[in-house]
Amino acid sequence: MRNIVQKYLQRNSTKLFNRTSVFNLYKKCNFSGYKIYSDGLVHSEFSTELKTVNEVIKMPIYRILDTNGHLLDGHEAPFKDEEVLKIYKDMVEFSIWDEIFYGIQRQGRISFYIVNEGEEGLQFGMGKALSVDDHLYCQYRETGVLLSRGFTYTDILNQLFGTKYDEGKGRQMCICYTKKDLNIHTITTPLGSQLSHAAGCGYALKLKNQKAVAVTYCGDGSSSEGDFYAALNFASVRQSQTMFVCKNNLYAISTSIKDQYRGDGIAPRALALGIESIRVDGNDLFASYLATKKLRDICIQESKPVFIEFMSYRYGHHSTSDDSSLYRPKEENEAWRQEGVHPISRIFLYLKNKNLYSEKEDQEHRKSVKENVLKELKKYESVKRYNIVGGLFEDVYHEEDWNIKEQRENFEQFFKENKHNYDTSKFER
Amino acid sequence: MMRLLRNNVKNMFLKNCFLVRNTNVKCWRTDRFHNYNMWNTVENNGIRGFSSSSFEEIKKMNMFTAINSAMHNVFESNPNSVLLGEDVAFGGVFRCSLDLLKKYGNMRVFNTPLCEQGIIGFAIGLAENGFTTIAEIQFGDYIFPAFDQIVNDVAKYRYRSGSSFDVGKLTIRSTWGAVGHGGLYHSQSPEAFFAHAAGIKIIVPSDAYKAKGLLLSAINDPNPCLFFEPKILYRSSVCDVPTGPYQLELGKADVVRQGSDVTIVTWGSLVHKMKNAAEILSKKHNIECEVIDLQSIIPWDIETVQKSVEKTGRLLITHEAQLTNGFGAEIAAKIQERCFYNLHTPIKRVCGYDTPFPHVYEPFYMPDAHKVIYEVKKMMK
Numbered sequence: 001m002r003n004i005v006q007k008y009l010q011r012n013s014t015k016l017f018n019r020t021s022v023f024n025l026y027k028k029c030n031f032s033g034y035k036i037y038s039d040g041l042v043h044s045e046f047s048t049e050l051k052t053v054n055e056v057i058k059m060p061i062y063r064i065l066d067t068n069g070h071l072l073d074g075h076e077a078p079f080k081d082e083e084v085l086k087i088y089k090d091m092v093e094f095s096i097w098d099e100i101f102y103g104i105q106r107q108g109r110i111s112f113y114i115v116n117e118g119e120e121g122l123q124f125g126m127g128k129a130l131s132v133d134d135h136l137y138c139q140y141r142e143t144g145v146l147l148s149r150g151f152t153y154t155d156i157l158n159q160l161f162g163t164k165y166d167e168g169k170g171r172q173m174c175i176c177y178t179k180k181d182l183n184i185h186t187i188t189t190p191l192g193s194q195l196s197h198a199a200g201c202g203y204a205l206k207l208k209n210q211k212a213v214a215v216t217y218c219g220d221g222s223s224s225e226g227d228f229y230a231a232l233n234f235a236s237v238r239q240s241q242t243m244f245v246c247k248n249n250l251y252a253i254s255t256s257i258k259d260q261y262r263g264d265g266i267a268p269r270a271l272a273l274g275i276e277s278i279r280v281d282g283n284d285l286f287a288s289y290l291a292t293k294k295l296r297d298i299c300i301q302e303s304k305p306v307f308i309e310f311m312s313y314r315y316g317h318h319s320t321s322d323d324s325s326l327y328r329p330k331e332e333n334e335a336w337r338q339e340g341v342h343p344i345s346r347i348f349l350y351l352k353n354k355n356l357y358s359e360k361e362d363q364e365h366r367k368s369v370k371e372n373v374l375k376e377l378k379k380y381e382s383v384k385r386y387n388i389v390g391g392l393f394e395d396v397y398h399e400e401d402w403n404i405k406e407q408r409e410n411f412e413q414f415f416k417e418n419k420h421n422y423d424t425s426k427f428e429r
Numbered sequence: 430m431m432r433l434l435r436n437n438v439k440n441m442f443l444k445n446c447f448l449v450r451n452t453n454v455k456c457w458r459t460d461r462f463h464n465y466n467m468w469n470t471v472e473n474n475g476i477r478g479f480s481s482s483s484f485e486e487i488k489k490m491n492m493f494t495a496i497n498s499a500m501h502n503v504f505e506s507n508p509n510s511v512l513l514g515e516d517v518a519f520g521g522v523f524r525c526s527l528d529l530l531k532k533y534g535n536m537r538v539f540n541t542p543l544c545e546q547g548i549i550g551f552a553i554g555l556a557e558n559g560f561t562t563i564a565e566i567q568f569g570d571y572i573f574p575a576f577d578q579i580v581n582d583v584a585k586y587r588y589r590s591g592s593s594f595d596v597g598k599l600t601i602r603s604t605w606g607a608v609g610h611g612g613l614y615h616s617q618s619p620e621a622f623f624a625h626a627a628g629i630k631i632i633v634p635s636d637a638y639k640a641k642g643l644l645l646s647a648i649n650d651p652n653p654c655l656f657f658e659p660k661i662l663y664r665s666s667v668c669d670v671p672t673g674p675y676q677l678e679l680g681k682a683d684v685v686r687q688g689s690d691v692t693i694v695t696w697g698s699l700v701h702k703m704k705n706a707a708e709i710l711s712k713k714h715n716i717e718c719e720v721i722d723l724q725s726i727i728p729w730d731i732e733t734v735q736k737s738v739e740k741t742g743r744l745l746i747t748h749e750a751q752l753t754n755g756f757g758a759e760i761a762a763k764i765q766e767r768c769f770y771n772l773h774t775p776i777k778r779v780c781g782y783d784t785p786f787p788h789v790y791e792p793f794y795m796p797d798a799h800k801v802i803y804e805v806k807k808m809m810k
Contacts, residue, residue: 135558169591180593185557188589190581196547197582200554207511207536207560214554226574230547237542238551395588396627398597398651401680401728 063281067340069349105320118315121343125288137198137216157380192225199235202242221252235305249314254327270307282310283343490670493663495637502674514565549575556599566603584628597651605657612788618750631726635700642677682730688719706798742773752780
């Protein structure tokens with residue numbers, strides 16, 4: 001329509017303001033079926049005031065459990081007491097595994113690790129709200145979500161050590177988990193690309209009329225990738241059943257949010273693209289669960305994308321390749337570590353306030369978990385890796401082509417005579 | 430501004446599509462060698478391949494109608510097929526998706542926002558979750574915003590998951606190659622960039638019949654495929670094409686002309702030009718060239734090329750893409766390895782120069798019959 005008008009006006013430019021030309025325009029082009037100026041806008045009132053816009057809609061941080069472990073504004077816990085205690089113990093158990101995984105990397109027993117510390121609340125809260133039918137497209141710091149949905153420490157260990165039981169056959173760096181049976185899509189390293197995959201998956205779920213969502217994650221840093229805009233815009237236009245989650249932990253390695261964006265966090269971007277959004281205290285297990293549950297329901301019932309921004313803090317280093325004391329002050333970390341601010345201690349306070357748990361019981365639990373972890377580690381460390389030839393050459397294509405075959409045969413012939421020059425002790429033969 | 434500019438260029442290009450054809454007709458009429466016909470139908474009996482159904486009906490089609498026919502065949506028989514891309518809903522800027530929306534609806538045939546990385550990323554999500562997905566990139570020149578999605582994701586999806594997940598149901602279609610006046614951004618031949626990404630197949634058809642058969646094979650293949658369509662041939666390549674589905678084998682080259690002195694390997698729109706060059710070399714210089722249409726870049730048909738070079742003893746490779754790191758280099762190195770004792774002369778590559786693709790200098794940039802004739806004569810000395 002706009003093009004037609006422009007074309008007409010160009011043709012009759014000398015008569016632009018002539019009453020006759022306006023009449024002819026009206027006569028030639030019937031406007032009645034079109035909403036001029038309003039297609040593509042939510043609000044389309046006119047104004048004679050020359051005014052720019054420089055403020056954003058207020059997006060509060062949803063929280064129901066305060067830093068003293070008390071429920072706010074008459075809210076009730078979304079779980080029974082026994083369940084809260086169980087989740088708390090799971091969070092503690094996971095944080096111990098997490099810490100030990102970090103430690104064994106420092107010892108050179110695995111090549112790489114990324115800790116989850118500080119995100120236990122949002123991870124287990126989300127995990128509780130998701131179904132096994134939901135498809136997970138993770139970034140890399142969502143292990144608690146995986147564990148909540150059936151992924152096991154056995155699966156984790158097999159991937160970290162690259163054993164023959166690793167579904168990914170040891171081909172990816174540590175923490176790139178994959179589990180088809182649980183709809184855990186292979187984690188990979190390039191940032192942000194999985195967001196579009198989840199948008200397409202959410203559209204596939206829509207086409208299949210499936211009561212499930214594609215859940216996908218990014219950090220504040222990866223939300224700067226072009227794929228972030230692409231994924232959200234595509235999901236919005238096609239109304240995919242996709243739940244986008246941004247874990248805003250204030251840092252992308254050394255880059256703080258001051259160097260990452262100037263807008264009001266991440267959620268307003270989703271809103272600008274037409275996606276219903278919420279901002280949540282990621283250190284509040286209960287709020288994380290309730291928000292995820294509500295948005296999942298909206299996503300499925302209305303068959304459209306949704307967005308959650310979890311506010312949290314990256315307590316640990318970015319990874320075992322990082323020393324965060326080089327770029328952020330110790331006091332900042334200490335502020336976030338205050339009792340009740342940290343997600344685990346907040347739930348502990350809640351339990352303690354209700355006399356459901358004590359420091360003594362907690363210490364015993366931690367000790368018992370640690371002993372079990374160290375025992376399991378030794379076991380998995382000695383499991384063999386997948387065979388060398390299969391691990392190298394399988395799965396490039398659905399079937400082996402002549403080129404791969406030629407290279408595989410050449411390698412096999414070479415290796416027969418030169419095996420002694422390599423360390424094959426960890427591999428199946 | 431970028432969007433506006435690109436849209437204008439596209440519209441101008443569309444408008445000029447028929448002009449291209451007319452130009453070619455004009456050239457034909459004034460060409461000295463009036464004995465051969467630019468519009469020769471490719472002989473069907475020369476095609477190696479197989480059919481998945483009988484040829485119940487054959488129609489004259491050009492390349493865009495053949496591709497359209499292929500997609501209609503797929504959509505008709507597979508309710509889980511999807512086509513997405515920029516402007517595909519109204520029929521596409523080259524009309525390849527004509528009437529698909531009308532027949533199969535907006536849930537399966539839809540325009541996407543203007544974003545190539547989004548198109549491929551979204552398509553991955555669909556293909557990985559059970560849908561036969563055809564993603565269109567409007568021009569091969571604009572596939573690079575999706576380079577990360579294609580190289581780091583599409584190609585590695587199966588391998589990195591130990592075959593738990595794959596995007597074998599994905600086919601990426603894109604226009605390709607020179608068109609007379611496309612300048613820097615409507616003329617590129619990017620196949621070599623992707624040949625280095627282990628895990629995808631790459632196909633470039635040279636006529637309407639092959640386009641349909643190869644596209645149907647790509648769509649049915651359990652691996653992700655990159656299908657490049659020579660846009661100069663969309664309207665100019667006309668031949669008899671079955672209306673029903675049939676498949677031509679991927680990974681197989683086609684010997685389009687027999688010869689005993691020199692093997693010429695090429696693909697896409699150059700195939701036709703090289704057949705003409707071969708005719709001239711035969712009539713005027715008594716040199717018999719074997720012309721091979723490679724068709725499949727990854728995996729490529731080394732057996733056919735090797736067998737030919739063992740017979741002729743000479744190899745000339747020609748492609749529109751730039752010489753340095755063009756796919757011809759891979760062919761040359763491999764044939765040198767395998768046919769060292771048969772080669773009478775160094776392998777020659779006649780390709781686009783190592784410059785961006787120019788607008789007004791296109792006739793001088795392109796590897797054409799004259800350049801190939803010139804080089805073949807030198808090879809025979």
